Amino acid sequence: MKKLLSIFLIHIKKLSTSKHDRSVCWPKCSYGPMEVQRSEMLNGIKIVAANTSGAMMAACTIMFQAGSRYESSNFLGASHFLRAASSGSGCGFTAFSKLRVLQQHGAYLTCSSDRQSISYTLQCPLLYFSKLKYYLLDTAVRCCYHDWEISDRKSLVRGDLARIDPEQRVLDLIQKALWAGPLANSVFCEDERIDQMSGDILNDYVMCNFKSSNCCVASVGVPFEETMKLAEQINTRREKPKLKDCPSSKPRAGFEYYDLGSGSDTWIAVAVPSCGTDDLNNLFKHAIVAAACGVDNMQQGQHELDRVPQPPLGLMTGADIFTNFRAFNISYADTGIFGIVAKTKSVTANRNALAVSEFLANVGDINFTQIQDGKKRLQLSLALHEEDCVKVSEGLALQLANNVQIDSVHNCFSMIDMISLDEIKATATSLSMNCKHMAVAIVGDLGVVPTDEEILKR
Template identity: 55%
Template sequence: MLLQEVCFPQAAYGPTEIQKTKMLNGIKIVAARVSGALMTACTIMFQAGSRYETNDDLGATHFIRAMSSGSGSNSTAFAKLRVLQQQGAYLTCTSDRQTIAFTLRCPTPLFTTLKGYLMDAAARCSYHEWEIDDRRRLITGDLTRMPAEQRVLDLVQNACWAGPLANSMFCEKERIDSITSDTLMNYAALNFKSIHCAVASVGIPFEETIELAEMIDSRVVRATSEQCHPQPCFRSGIETHDLGPGSDTWIAVAVRGCGTNNVKHAIVASACGTGNMTQGQHSLDRTPQGPIGMLSQGDLFADYGAFNISYADTGIFELSLALHDEDSVKASQGLALQALNCTSIDTADKSIAMVDAIPNEDVAAAAETLAANRLSFSLKSYTDVPSTIFAE
């Protein structure tokens, strides 16, 4: 056994140690020490997704994503763009219905110099009125350039939920001109609070991650209680969007799934919704692959796949297209999301151990939960409407 441990090859890259803490103001901190990393990533995440928008600020999260490249308290938009490009760094803002995440990816030695730009985007953005006006055309372009797959995934959730979870991640075209600086400032002040914040890093020393979190403390409002999730209400809705005759057809069918408050069921649902086991075709040819491949009925040009989305308290499981991308940015955002949801799946070893520890009864229970909702599904079609109705 000793010889086997000594001779077994060690991974040259990957998390070797996970360190965690929680500040007195509620900010959760997670840092992963990585060996052999040339690029590091740090994520500041808030539970402030589109589900927390109200009638007065619908579309605010879309504008906040676009304004992540805007001016902050310590830097202008031009300086941010120029310096980050010169240093080979990337600053991104991503959001869903649950969270907003600001991530800086840069060479390891430059993080100390560039972390101020991450702070400006996440907690110090000025939301100048003239910069918002400059980005209205960008928002309109986002709606125009949105791929059909992304649009159908967004709209199927409008059919699924009655309530805040039905809020789109994109600003409606009719509301683009109504978003102002005061709208974004009020939304950030209401939702960007320390108790709803998590800071995660990959390849950055734990002490330096804590220092970054302490900088956030002086900029965000301290909350006195946990954030209450508006109770979602699932409805078996159906929506159609006509693209005109002869257009491609995009259909998503969804049932109620599992939230991250039940980690075991969420893991099983995610496993059922990703990977080759549910892709529908082999990766090297168009041979249908069961059971989802049976839906194509021999059509070589039809792509089928299962997809799972888990929020804090609920989720959906649907038939759609699944794409995957794993890098340090995804790892950093994943650690932040785990911290916000009070779960711990740090390394591959722990993940495998957790999956192995799930008894068959829990797997069967998760499958039964999804199967029990098969009669109360939601349907979204993005296609030539008459043809879709005939197909139904």
């Protein structure tokens, strides 16, 4: 027994004196993707691939800067139909085979668009990516847009218009009210344009706007070499095509509305011009100001009335549990929009419409404590989305499109912490000074809300 004990103590001594590396035993204390690699092809396609720490799900995004702001009068509503037609047949696979094969492999293929860009994203197990990537290519750059399939999608587009959430509608209308120019184009196809849409119009729109010079390919969990091979199949030409310039949009301080009938819930949005994504530091300042005002709820309950809103906007509701306020900041390549949206009952719509305009006109009065809270809220919001490979993939594609390099939430945290409170305070003050360009949009009971002159009178 003594002999065994002595042998055991010798081994313990060897183990305690041996060299060890903590990085081998423990994961790296960092957020988000790791080992991000970037490249750019001769034809202008930008590529980024991020490795993850052992995640089995992968995502790949093909993004074109071809949103609704690039729709001329002949193409109005094309981006909405592109979203609806993304499940249609391509040059290599039928719509039925896409649906069946992707479901069999636990994969998802989605298309999303806004006023700036259109994104096609494939999410699938990494094991099947080399096979399923052809379905992504077939949808993003090889879709046929047959007339008979477009005719079938017209009922789907009409259904989209009927199912638009009122808050989504008011956010779409506020941008139409604020801008004079291409940014006033809606992300939805107007009802009178649906019957005019055809496969030829969509093919012409894709031919004009889906160019390699405004294309970005981003992946999460996919090897860089595999991502590069996929990008090479988008466009085999070496020359970089030249894109026509998109006309700029100017603020017009307009008023838009949509009537839901007497006694209906009412959504009110007020907004002023903000900043674009071309200035990353300024973009973070505006995002912090929005978070400092309150962009979400501090606590989510079982239903919409069981919530605790973020102050100071949340304090405006008082004892009214049916009213909710939140700030928002939407940025595009060259400009953006900052505003406040309120949801309220018909009986309190008049008072709350005046309240949101008054708050926006005095947003420069937020104090340093609220700004510091806004920093923390923004950092938390960024961290919550970092485990979603689809959001990370689309975020990396946006970074490429705007020629910025952030890579991970950890880097975002550092950039946010480096911005001084005085700079953010100055940004909030400049937003207050922009109130001469304030726009208003209302969805709900139009009979009880004040007119635009009454709202803008402070």
